[in-house]
Amino acid sequence: MFNLILFGPPGSGKGTQSEKLIVQYGLKHLSTGDLLRSEIAAQTPLGMEAKKLMDKGQLVPDEVVIGMISSALDANPQAKGFLFDGFPRTVAQAEALDKLLKLKGTQISAMIALLVSEEELVKRLLNRGLTSGRSDDTNEEVIRARIVEYRNKTSVVADYYKQFDKFSEVKGEGTIDEIFAALQQEIDAYMEA
Ligand code: AP5
Numbered sequence: 001m002f003n004l005i006l007f008g009p010p011g012s013g014k015g016t017q018s019e020k021l022i023v024q025y026g027l028k029h030l031s032t033g034d035l036l037r038s039e040i041a042a043q044t045p046l047g048m049e050a051k052k053l054m055d056k057g058q059l060v061p062d063e064v065v066i067g068m069i070s071s072a073l074d075a076n077p078q079a080k081g082f083l084f085d086g087f088p089r090t091v092a093q094a095e096a097l098d099k100l101l102k103l104k105g106t107q108i109s110a111m112i113a114l115l116v117s118e119e120e121l122v123k124r125l126l127n128r129g130l131t132s133g134r135s136d137d138t139n140e141e142v143i144r145a146r147i148v149e150y151r152n153k154t155s156v157v158a159d160y161y162k163q164f165d166k167f168s169e170v171k172g173e174g175t176i177d178e179i180f181a182a183l184q185q186e187i188d189a190y191m192e193a
Contacts, residue, residue: 001106002081008114010146011121018085028079032065032087057145066096089154110190111161114172
């Protein structure tokens with residue numbers, strides 16, 4: 001099984017590139033942001049609680065997202081590999097993911113981070129907010145809060161995978177096809193190793 005984490009700050013292109021990567025490599029896409037937005041759309045109690053934090057640009061509690069990922073892994077026993085997008089976002093989530101995958105006899109193969117400047121992130125997300133209807137994209141204050149949350153709590157997750165030699169970075173600015181090609185090069189190298 002090849003299990004990939006696509007990593008990077010809000011607006012770095014994780015969702016955009018995930019759509020192409022799952023086709024290329026036949027992976028199952030697991031995005032905790034998408035799973036949370038489905039809960040919000042269905043107006044579940046979990047979704048309503050999560051929305052309050054998401055609208056402020058804050059992370060939802062670890063146990064909530066770990067529970068969602070655990071269920072998603074159980075629901076996809078035939079997957080030939082997973083692409084995690086927006087998860088793990090804390091070291092506690094990374095440790096929990098390792099345990100969940102170990103129970104299934106597998107592990108993370110690689111984490112690849114998309115590098116994008118803060119000004120480009122803000123520009124992209126404000127632009128997307130015009131049409132996406134995502135309530136966390138509509139004002140710059142919330143977008144910057146998401147970036148601060150990434151810096152304070154999430155960026156350290158890279159160190160967790162560095163210690164196992166499973167971390168790489170790719171330039172996340174340029175055309176979508178250029179970035180996709182760079183990601184493919186990294187992934188193919190991990191697959192051949
Ligand atoms: P989540 O849904 O994961 O959002 P995010 O990390 O903020 O990332 P985005 O979806 O905004 O960006 P992206 O990197 O996918 O970029 P995209 O491809 O869309 O999380 C939302 C919230 O849920 C969090 O704030 C948190 O509250 C909660 N949450 C989720 N997971 C959690 C977890 N594990 N733990 C705790 N809380 C969690 O691209 C962005 C825009 O740029 C698009 O408009 C796109 O068209 C454009 N674009 C993409 N590539 C390019 C390019 N190369 N050039 C120009 N524009 C581009």
